[in-house]
Amino acid sequence: MTTEPRRAVLGQNQYGKAETRVVRISRNGTTHHLKDLNVSVSLSGDMDDVHLTGSNANVLTTDATKNTVFAFAKEHGIASAEEFGMRLARHFVSSQESIRSARIRVEEYAWDRIGAPDADGARHSFVRAGRETRTAEIHHDGEGWEVVSGLEGLVVLNSTDSEFHGYVKDRYTTLPETRDRVLATEVNARWRYAGTGLDWDASYARAREHLLHAFAATYSYSLQQTLYAMGARVVEHLPEVEEIRLSLPNKHHFLVDLGPFGLKNDNEVYYAADRPYGLIEATVLRDGAEQRIPVHPARP
Numbered sequence: 001m002t003t004e005p006r007r008a009v010l011g012q013n014q015y016g017k018a019e020t021r022v023v024r025i026s027r028n029g030t031t032h033h034l035k036d037l038n039v040s041v042s043l044s045g046d047m048d049d050v051h052l053t054g055s056n057a058n059v060l061t062t063d064a065t066k067n068t069v070f071a072f073a074k075e076h077g078i079a080s081a082e083e084f085g086m087r088l089a090r091h092f093v094s095s096q097e098s099i100r101s102a103r104i105r106v107e108e109y110a111w112d113r114i115g116a117p118d119a120d121g122a123r124h125s126f127v128r129a130g131r132e133t134r135t136a137e138i139h140h141d142g143e144g145w146e147v148v149s150g151l152e153g154l155v156v157l158n159s160t161d162s163e164f165h166g167y168v169k170d171r172y173t174t175l176p177e178t179r180d181r182v183l184a185t186e187v188n189a190r191w192r193y194a195g196t197g198l199d200w201d202a203s204y205a206r207a208r209e210h211l212l213h214a215f216a217a218t219y220s221y222s223l224q225q226t227l228y229a230m231g232a233r234v235v236e237h238l239p240e241v242e243e244i245r246l247s248l249p250n251k252h253h254f255l256v257d258l259g260p261f262g263l264k265n266d267n268e269v270y271y272a273a274d275r276p277y278g279l280i281e282a283t284v285l286r287d288g289a290e291q292r293i294p295v296h297p298a299r300p
């Protein structure tokens with residue numbers, strides 16, 4: 001019996017940039033609108049050579065597909081995930097002979113406005129739709145009780161009223177100063193109660209509301225300042241709370257440089273980076289209270 005020589009052949013293939021995190025802010029006077037997408041591009045076509053011969057002549061770079069996402073967000077806006085995805089797909093297939101098909105996957109993160117329409121910040125302050133995780137930790141030694149409640153994953157964003165400047169400049173400092181930036185964070189908070197016998201649900205709702213209100217209403221010169229304002233507002237409005245500890249990742253939104261494409265980015269198109277991120281943490285406590293919430297939360 002003769003054995004056929006085994007030869008490898010190229011099967012289905014596709015390529016593109018996955019998970020471009022684009023945030024488009026439209027500013028209608030002082031009322032801002034937000035679109036927040038995660039866009040993945042997969043292109044297929046005449047790609048035998050790039051796999052088999054080392055020729056890149058048919059390859060539109062994945063970098064260019066990412067740039068196209070940002071540039072289209074600026075030029076055409078984002079009416080809907082579907083419309084935006086169709087526009088991208090049509091562009092890739094019709095502008096490059098070597099590209100025969102495009103698959104665009106879009107995840108859209110929904111945002112709600114914070115507060116009533118006339119409330120502070122309602123025009124430019126947002127909370128990510130979908131509930132945060134509520135937490136509670138109870139300790140009892142047969143006599144005393146300690147109750148620490150909290151929340152994790154409450155994502156908020158201010159599209160203006162945030163500056164950052166005046167910081168130390170050492171030889172490694174490159175961050176440009178800014179008088180108007182997007183400030184976004186995921187609120188992770190734990191607060192310790194002075195006693196028991198409370199309406200826990202009502203207290204939780206009040207703490208959450210005051211955290212959101214302080215985030216929206218604070219004109220911020222740093223996330224540290226916003227953190228303190230949020231913690232202080234809870235301590236000052238909830239007499240049952242002795243201390244609160246906040247852990248706030250700075251969810252950086254970098255303005256995309258659209259200059260190379262002949263486009264001006266007037267604080268409209270942002271790249272939402274996921275890491276690394278600044279991590280701002282502090283305890284805010286009632287004057288005279290003991291600081292007892294541990295720095296690192298216990299994991300279940």
Ligand SMILES: O=c1[nH]c(=O)c2[nH]c(=O)[nH]c2[nH]1
Binds near residue numbers: 175221278
């Ligand atoms: O609000 C901020 N606080 C910082 O300490 C800091 N550091 C940084 O690079 N960006 C920011 N933003």
